[in-house]
Amino acid sequence: MIDQAAARLMLTIAETPGARIAGSVLSDFHPRHGRQLMEANLLMPQGETLAAPLDLDHDDEPVRLIWSGEHGGYGYYSPGADWVAVTPDRLSMFGVNMPALLVRMLAQLEIVGGAEPLALVPDAVWEIGNVRLPGRSKPVPLWVARRLSDPDCWSAFVTATRVRPAPGLRIVLSTTPTGRLPKQMFAGHEIVGVGDVADHAAGIAVDPALLAVRIRTGTLPADVPISMSADGGSVTVRGKRYTFTGPKQRAIIRHLYEAWENGEPECLTDAVLEAADCANSVNTLTKAFSGRKDWQEFIKVEGGRCWIQC
Template structure:
């Protein structure tokens, strides 16, 4: 069993806020004010160095204010003038600005989606729009085109994306994942596209990984409030299953993987699966074997209409 390292809801909120800024950058001063939210993003490499600030927050006469920082000693030191203490040196790390590594964020967001192996995420409009490899959602064999865009509240950005869509026609309605909250004033909807706020389709509110089942339900117009799908996560290759309690089980057999895919797809739809649809070998316990079945069985229940994961 392995433990998933989560960012925390505050870090996810800060990240989405930064992505909505004209420049997705945070100052050293802001990092000091928001250490609980910023530190996990820095430690996970999602906020990367991007130059230095020329101001710093200091306390003067009981009030916090921004003061200018300048070099002395042949540029070998940085600091500010204090009316009482004179020149005060400032460690460079306190002035370090950091930028959101959007590519890294998107890799983490899509880490649990079923994407084509080896297909990269491409920045198709500098700093604004990225193309994600088409994802397979739920039990469907077809793939859905995905983009990520930020600042969808800006009419100029929407107009720009509309023009891009006209130049890049898609075989199916385009899904545009966005850092712009659904409640924020949006310009008119994009023709031929569906905008989805990423925080509405996360597997866990404390991290960035998108949940394919929740995304599929959103696209279908189904409610996902208190969605039981959050309690069960299945990797894209179906070789790893993780439950909300933290238990993680690994599988290798092709028949085991096929059963897990079928069970998870039905579970996300609120359905159970008859044993005859899962295996023709006398029972699913036999397919998984004594060791894996002992691990998996506590999370399954057999209802009159078939097998499903416990809710």
């Protein structure tokens, strides 16, 4: 068992470029929690480092280590020209054991089929499979990603979503804290910070009930005027939520939302209806949304074009 402090440390290490941490940092600042992670097989030795980080005599900057035959080991000279030896245990680097982390993180989730995680982006994005969540009649595809706040990792993630489009709804569990995730949203994808849905009594394991509620309610940053649920079933505009059940209506909303999100909101109405597979007789949005008028509160139609206005 790892406690919450160890779980937070694990997620922090997972966000570093190589998912690694120096042994000196663990021993100096996280001795107990680092030991928990190593005993849980979540951290493993990975070579050596030749820098001693956070040395108080050097303004907290990493100090390059040198080999001394006289002293028989690595170390550095202090500002007073005194030799400071660095013991072998402090030279070790420790890396995240990603297979073990994924097992621990997903331990409480029911994965359909039990397939092994597939790396879609090396060392950054993994396809887990379909997961069953409380209150949902159908399993939901699940990915796990790390370092989504890094521009290169985010770009690789975006490419992966385009190569393998979401079939309606896909959950992406991210080791990146929610506050550091890009504000850009993708239709069909619900990105959730692991820390937001972890079971506090089980370290880093995701709580299925919390995840189900998080997916159902969603979140909307204060400066984003419109958001669409990952499954396309609802859209929230300036705090008001609109729910759509018909597949063609959802397709229309998704099309217009993606156009708005891409910065080119105006669409040809005929093209929108065609993309939604509407019949030839359904040649206006009024007919497509027959029986309700609330869509007119945020969708504007003029001169053969339509767009979301928020």
